[in-house]
Amino acid sequence: MHHRTPGAGGNPLRRDADRSRARLRATFMLACLLAVICGVAVGRSAWTDASRAAAEIARHRSPVTAVTVGSTTYRAGSGPGTRPVPVAPATWRDTSHRVHTETVPVPAATRNGATVRLWIDGKGNATTAPPGTADIAVNAISLGIGASAGIALAAGAVVYVRQRVVDARSGRAWESEWESVEPRWSGRLRPGQGGADD
Template sequence: MHHRTPRAGGNPLCREADRTRARLRVGLVVACLLAAICGIGVGRSAWTDSRRAAEEVASHRHSVQAVAVGESAHRAGTGLTGRPVSVAPVTWRDTAHRVHTASVPVPAATRHGDTVPLWIDDGGNPAAAPPGAAETALDAIGRGAGASAVGMLAAGAFVGARLRGVDRRCARAWEREWESVEPRWSGRLRPGQGTGDD
């Protein structure tokens, strides 16, 4: 004969708190999946935007060969690393064939007469190299991962708070139930209870 539990598909030993915990855990898994999907969307959008911005920057950057007109020297570094950099006076021609001279970062062993690659802007001034594909990809991955992490952390904090609330309610209910069972189980009297009271 087929055995049926009192509640269809339910476990008679499963309390409402257990079902709430199970629902919260399933909700956390769903929220984490949604956060991952949102992170992928943010990463794709960041990749598209960063690539478009890199292409815009690259359209205004030009690579030229500059000629060192002096010896390289070390200069104290700036920024986060603070490493010293080698600089040397160099000269170059821009896209309009105008001659420019400035001190720019160069490889450490650069000597007078050596040629060094240099990125310039439309005005012929030294400029940073346009972002490459690796830099763009790392930026997109970082943004996507950050968005996913924020979503997952928020979901985890919410579910954790709700689980602590369920645990507190269970502990209070257990204390109330234990107060009614413990005197009979242990044989001790409750305050205000006489020896003949039940």
């Protein structure tokens, strides 16, 4: 059987297809290792960039204490299916001691005259808090996992397609070899073969 490789010290039953499958498995393992390395690199880069951006944002924002000057109402959420956001009018002084009054998000059931903590921008207007360490970490981990998964899935798809090709070739080789071996092995004659033909 010409697809067997009886090399020195090798398994005489090991076929070219078996070696191809072993190479494909090794390739996939290497691709998974590469995926992990790339995922760590992407996550680390995302962490560094987001931390730098958060530090820059934090330089232009500051926390203040505001006092509500009205009752709590609810504003529609940012998108369909999101919960309404409790808001109330509040007043505060910015870093230049100017008075500002805006409707800002507050905890539910906040009463008139209650104090709330909020963040303001360089002009003293209410804004969101700068991204925290937890938000940065979640984003970096998500990007790293996404990169790893993308590389692993792409490698898996390529290996899967190549494996199917190897399996198809192996099946055809087996059929061809079996056609030449089966008549002798089973003792049946092929069409056109006389009793004296061996």
